[in-house]
Amino acid sequence: MGDRYAENSNQTRVSDYWLFGIRAGDTFRIGSQSLSLYGGIRNLMDEAYFSNIRINANADRPVAERGYYEPAPGRTFYAGLEWAF
Secondary structure (H helix, E strand, O other), X not given: OOOEEOOOOOOOEEOOOOOOOEEXXXXXXXXXXXXXXXXXXXXXXXXXXXXXXXXXXXXXXXXXXXXXXXXXXXXXXXXXXXXXX
């Protein structure tokens, strides 16, 4: 994600960031059915970034006191199971 500004006056710059993830899994056939197992990691490098930026938020406050950001989760792990029949 490239850098951008959090309000129309371009005083508050939001830094750019890169996100990496990895996912692996396998599918097993059991007759006409299939069973898939998978797992992965989101935000592999544990990058600190904002998941939501509210452009021009709290416009009634001075620029330095506005709350624009909602932090994103750090590194997360997930796994799943899918059964198709």
